Amino acid sequence: MIKKTITTPYDVAEHLRTPKEMAAYLEACIEEANGDAAFIAKALGDIARAKGMTQVAKDSGLTRESLYKSLSGDRIPGFDTILKVISALGLSLHATPAIKK
Template identity: 60%
Template sequence: MDKVLTSLWDAADHLETKEDMAAYLEAALEDGDPNLIIAALGDIARSKGMTSIARETGLGRESLYKALSFDGNPEFMTVLKVVQALGLRLRATPI
């Protein structure tokens, strides 16, 4: 039997447009899992460049990596700053 070669898949490598980013975040929001939402924001931030997001938000790059990981627990203000730096918007719609 031949060996199957696999490689790690990173969502950040596939988020190329604002539309991709918005759709990815929207899917995480629809799922409703807070850890998934934060991780999605982290993926989007990495796709744009964590250094530039850190600069735009005034937050430390390493602290952003930690806060926006699957197990991160960022303050809501951090989430809002990151969303704004990404050029995205959070919206409320009736369910």
């Protein structure tokens, strides 16, 4: 008899516990996004869920509903929304010279 393997969905938000982990995750997603803004928005959504969507909504001045929609990965939120969310998450954006491949 073959034993069935039981799996559970993986939720990265359960593994983002510290600001350092959140920043490293976002950095990795930006590197892997290849220009896909919705992918980066989804990564911000993962971090927001880890931090608590209600608190992020309060800190960003946005509603929970608009955050879920904006950060679902199904749409590309406005840059003002991205900046509000990044600030509410306690993160910041930095620019460095691009490395030519």
